[in-house]
Amino acid sequence: MTETTETAEPSLDLLYSETEDDLRAAVRALLTDRAGHQDLLGRIETDSPYVPGLWKSLAGDIGVAGLLVPEKLGGQGASHREAAVVLEELGRAVTPLPYLTSAVVATETLLALAGESDAAAGLLAELAGGRTVAVLAVPLSTAPEAELPLGESVAAVADATAADVFLVLRADGLYAVPADEATVEPQTPLDLTRPLAAVTTGAGSGARLAGPDAARAAVRRGLLAGAGLLASEQLGLAEWCLEETVRYTRERHQFNRPVGSFQALKHRMAQLWLDLVGARAAARAAADALATGSADAPLIVAVAQAHCSKVAVRAAEECVQLHGGIGMTWEHPAHLALKRAKSDQIALGSTGRHQDAIAALVDLPAPA
Amino acid sequence: MTDAEELLVRTRKLLDEHPPATTDRTDFLRARFDAGLAWVHYPVGLGGLDAPRALQAVVDAELAAAGAPDNDPRKIGIGLGMAAPTVLAHGTDEVKRRFLRPLWVGEEVWCQLFSEPGAGSDLAALATRAVRDGEDWVVDGQKVWTSSAHTARWAILIARTDPDAPKHRGITYFVCDMTDPGVEVRPLRQITGEAEFNEVFLTGVRIPDAHRLGEIGDGWRVAQTTLMNERVSIGGARIPREGGMIGKVATTWRERPELRTHDLHRRLLDHWVDAEVARLAGERLRQQLVAGRPGPEGSAMKLAFARLNQAISGLEVELLGDEGLLYGEWEMRRPELVDFTGRDAGYRYLRSKGNSIEGGTSEVLLNIVAERVLGLPPEPRNDKDVAWKDLAR
Ligand SMILES: Cc1cc2nc3c(=O)[nH]c(=O)nc-3n(C[C@H](O)[C@H](O)[C@H](O)COP(=O)(O)OP(=O)(O)OC[C@H]3O[C@@H](n4cnc5c(N)ncnc54)[C@H](O)[C@@H]3O)c2cc1C
Numbered sequence: 144m145t146e147t148t149e150t151a152e153p154s155l156d157l158l159y160s161e162t163e164d165d166l167r168a169a170v171r172a173l174l175t176d177r178a179g180h181q182d183l184l185g186r187i188e189t190d191s192p193y194v195p196g197l198w199k200s201l202a203g204d205i206g207v208a209g210l211l212v213p214e215k216l217g218g219q220g221a222s223h224r225e226a227a228v229v230l231e232e233l234g235r236a237v238t239p240l241p242y243l244t245s246a247v248v249a250t251e252t253l254l255a256l257a258g259e260s261d262a263a264a265g266l267l268a269e270l271a272g273g274r275t276v277a278v279l280a281v282p283l284s285t286a287p288e289a290e291l292p293l294g295e296s297v298a299a300v301a302d303a304t305a306a307d308v309f310l311v312l313r314a315d316g317l318y319a320v321p322a323d324e325a326t327v328e329p330q331t332p333l334d335l336t337r338p339l340a341a342v343t344t345g346a347g348s349g350a351r352l353a354g355p356d357a358a359r360a361a362v363r364r365g366l367l368a369g370a371g372l373l374a375s376e377q378l379g380l381a382e383w384c385l386e387e388t389v390r391y392t393r394e395r396h397q398f399n400r401p402v403g404s405f406q407a408l409k410h411r412m413a414q415l416w417l418d419l420v421g422a423r424a425a426a427r428a429a430a431d432a433l434a435t436g437s438a439d440a441p442l443i444v445a446v447a448q449a450h451c452s453k454v455a456v457r458a459a460e461e462c463v464q465l466h467g468g469i470g471m472t473w474e475h476p477a478h479l480a481l482k483r484a485k486s487d488q489i490a491l492g493s494t495g496r497h498q499d500a501i502a503a504l505v506d507l508p509a510p511a
Numbered sequence: 512m513t514d515a516e517e518l519l520v521r522t523r524k525l526l527d528e529h530p531p532a533t534t535d536r537t538d539f540l541r542a543r544f545d546a547g548l549a550w551v552h553y554p555v556g557l558g559g560l561d562a563p564r565a566l567q568a569v570v571d572a573e574l575a576a577a578g579a580p581d582n583d584p585r586k587i588g589i590g591l592g593m594a595a596p597t598v599l600a601h602g603t604d605e606v607k608r609r610f611l612r613p614l615w616v617g618e619e620v621w622c623q624l625f626s627e628p629g630a631g632s633d634l635a636a637l638a639t640r641a642v643r644d645g646e647d648w649v650v651d652g653q654k655v656w657t658s659s660a661h662t663a664r665w666a667i668l669i670a671r672t673d674p675d676a677p678k679h680r681g682i683t684y685f686v687c688d689m690t691d692p693g694v695e696v697r698p699l700r701q702i703t704g705e706a707e708f709n710e711v712f713l714t715g716v717r718i719p720d721a722h723r724l725g726e727i728g729d730g731w732r733v734a735q736t737t738l739m740n741e742r743v744s745i746g747g748a749r750i751p752r753e754g755g756m757i758g759k760v761a762t763t764w765r766e767r768p769e770l771r772t773h774d775l776h777r778r779l780l781d782h783w784v785d786a787e788v789a790r791l792a793g794e795r796l797r798q799q800l801v802a803g804r805p806g807p808e809g810s811a812m813k814l815a816f817a818r819l820n821q822a823i824s825g826l827e828v829e830l831l832g833d834e835g836l837l838y839g840e841w842e843m844r845r846p847e848l849v850d851f852t853g854r855d856a857g858y859r860y861l862r863s864k865g866n867s868i869e870g871g872t873s874e875v876l877l878n879i880v881a882e883r884v885l886g887l888p889p890e891p892r893n894d895k896d897v898a899w900k901d902l903a904r
Contacts, residue, residue: 157795158802389885404888409881416880420811424791446791449784498780507764507779510771 155443156224157427163228169205170232173197178238180476187335187479192239193305201240202273208246209271211368216257217268223368227375227430234379234455237479239336241276241302247372249277249310252365256317256353263352266308266319277319278306279365280342286492287366287444288500291359296343301490303327303340310352310362311344317358320349334486336479367444370491371429374447377487378419378426381451381458384480385415388465395467408465415458422454442504445497452488452497459484513551513562515569521560522548522573531579540582540616543574549582549615553599557611565801582617586848589659590614590621594667594686596740601684601724601733610665610686622663624654624687624711625734629904632875634669635678635731636894636902639713641670641685648672648685648723650693650716658869660696660709662847663689667737668718669730674900681899682730686722693717703861704841707849741870749797750790755816756823756852756859757786763830770830779830782823789815807884814876817866820851824859831856 159167178194186192202208210226212218219225226247233242250270256263269275281292283301293312303309309325311318326343353361389412392403402408429447432440459481463470470477488494502509529542543549544558548570553559575581584591591614598610613619630637639652650670660666666687673681687694693716698706725733753761764771764779792815796808828835838857851862867873881887894902 155791155794156798157791158798158804385885389887393886393888400891401888404890406878406890409885409887410874410877412885412887413877413880416885417811417814420808421785421788421792421815424795425788427795428791446784446787449780450788495777498777498784501783502776502780505761505783507761507776507783508768508771509776510773511768 174236208273212271218271222434230375231379234376235383244302248365248369251368255361277308280309286496298341318349334482371444374426374451377451377455384458384462418454445500449497455484536580594621619664624668639670654711678899684724684730684733705844820863827856
């Protein structure tokens with residue numbers, strides 16, 4: 144056998160548990176009922192794409208907002224594995240909800256501080272109960288290991304219009320700034336299902352949660368969890384695209400045959416399925432590595448992002464192409480998936496950035 | 512039922528009675544077979560204990576730790592991966608007892624006489640004839656691309672026994688003795704310069720009816736056992752990170768900074784990610800098998816590894832620059848075992864081209880995924896319900 148760089152590779156659980164399957168069924172049923180694609184198409188050009196009351200049902204009734212939070216801090220005491228399953232379903236349905244931003248990135252950031260800061264712990268309990276939505280005020284594109292942007296004025300903040308509280312990184316630490324003390328200017332997003340806004344907070348506003356070093360470490364941890372679990376959103380989205388494309392091409396007839404019986408198309412769909420097999424393994428690996436706090440997590444997360452981003456974009460692009468004219472039509476949901484997939488590719492670090500992280504972690508340096 | 516605990520006890524007993532350090536390799540492997548620790552999911556008396564397949568790992572780990580010899584699956588891959596499950600599923604008791612032990616121990620190498628000049632992907636079109644003569648069958652025909660025919664003692668063979676039936680229905684499955692005087696093996700040199708596979712000419716070869724597997728005319732169904740196992744046998748093993756081709760290039764990259772360019776760096780990272788993802792997918796497949804929930808992912812793994820091996824070995828040749836212009840040796844050799852990652856970068860590049868052809872081409876596997884996994888409509892066919900002898904060839 145060939146030599147390996149990593150001697151102690153932790154073994155990862157890449158399957159789904161029964162609890163996870165049950166959670167998936169509950170989330171899917173609720174989304175099918177309340178947030179179908181047709182409903183979404185009617186909503187994306189209004190002031191807010193969020194389905195009224197959906198967050199309350201999902202976060203409060205099913206309890207998904209607090210999955211990452213231990214019970215003693217007011218959460219469900221589950222893990223990244225379960226949160227990943229929720230994100231797969233949100234990805235399938237391209238649901239506009241501040242789940243990734245609030246229940247993952249902001250929550251994970253606060254989890255890093257909850258032991259030291261009562262204010263952080265208190266805010267965390269509110270997030271876990273689904274009563275409050277918090278958003279980390281950084282651009283959606285920020286990668287886990289990137290130079291962290293400081294500031295009073297940040298553009299392209301995802302779900303800012305849904306936030307009750309902003310977590311703001313300043314030179315001297317992390318602050319919780321109530322949304323009514325901030326200026327939120329909506330921007331027109333490529334992905335209409337994940338609203339973006341420029342957020343300006345007054346210097347010195349809000350309550351300080353942590354000093355500079357702890358703040359940075361916490362934000363990085365939040366972004367790492369976000370990037371790792373985004374892979375599951377991308378997986379769910381890609382899966383929907385493939386299923387829908389298979390369904391459509393089996394039914395659509397041209398040249399007196401279902402178009403799905405043409406080998407050129409069959410091979411493209413089979414290839415996508417192959418990519419999805421990989422994406423599922425990679426996304427599960429990232430969720431499990433985060434759940435167990437594995438030292439390998441930064442590498443596995445970067446691998447999952449580098450792969451799942453590409454797969455989601457390819458699946459959505461193929462979905463549009465293989466649907467033909469209907470795929471270019473506003474009334475058909477394919478474009479919702481394409482826009483989400485393309486902006487997910489940039490979200491929490493581009494493919495290239497994740498590859499750079501991998502190069503550093505496994506010692507494959509760039510040319511001098 | 513045998514559990515992990517009991518397997519460990521049996522394994523330690525085997526090690527006590529046959530200390531690897533002082534026991535001859537073949538003797539140890541025979542004893543291991545007789546103890547039921549060869550393939551634990553096989554029946555008692557045939558090298559197994561009717562135990563869950565997943566528990567094999569327990570035995571293997573214990574034996575490896577004790578420095579016990581292994582039965583070198585690279586050399587006997589066709590026997591282990593394909594002949595054995597077919598013999599087990601379709602052979603008589605006598606056939607099973609005769610063949611399985613020397614097969615597993617590696618004393619007898621097997622080859623697969625399936626492909627013919629006129630029947631590759633369309634294997635059911637095969638033309639090699641088997642005609643009944645008393646208690647024997649007399650076989651005439653030509654097979655091609657037969658790996659290991661030059662070292663094999665036995666072959667699994669499919670031949671046409673009823674030319675009047677439609678092509679899938681007139682085939683019968685046999686075990687063929689490669690030492691029979693009517694068997695002629697000629698080396699077929701391949702792209703790498705060596706001759707790993709062969710042409711095999713069968714002239715008046717007599718096969719006793721006792722060496723038939725399954726019913727007369729039912730050979731296509733029997734062959735499905737073989738072909739399914741051919742694909743499954745690929746995804747089973749655990750690979751460490753950077754195991755396989757990617758490890759070779761990564762090592763060269765680390766040790767030879769003067770070769771690095773920005774373009775190659777990006778592509779290397781692309782492949783590194785793909786290799787790691789394929790490894791994780793293989794690991795997930797293994798976990799599904801262990802949990803008793805096998806999925807269709809097995810056929811995905813062969814496709815993924817073929818593409819990956821070809822892309823990575825291609826990059827490796829480029830990375831080496833002037834060295835990549837050179838090739839180890841072209842002298843004709845007849846290797847005893849199939850070695851994908853061995854020798855030099857040029858060899859790996861050329862040999863990996865076979866990964867998308869041998870054992871079913873990638874195109875054919877994509878058809879299978881599209882139709883059986885995704886449920887897409889089949890290709891229109893014009894060879895159904897037509898007697899084989901009336902098909903265009
Ligand atoms: C290294 C190596 C070792 C081998 N060892 C053995 C062995 O031990 N025993 C044995 O029996 N055989 C062996 N083979 C043969 C192998 O199984 C066949 O080569 C393979 O099944 C393809 O058949 P073919 O070569 O006739 O190609 P063809 O079937 O003629 O295919 C030619 C091209 O057409 C494509 N094609 C064919 N049908 C379709 C379709 N329906 N849709 C789309 N594309 C299609 C193929 O993908 C290929 O690209 C070996 C081959 C190699 C390369």
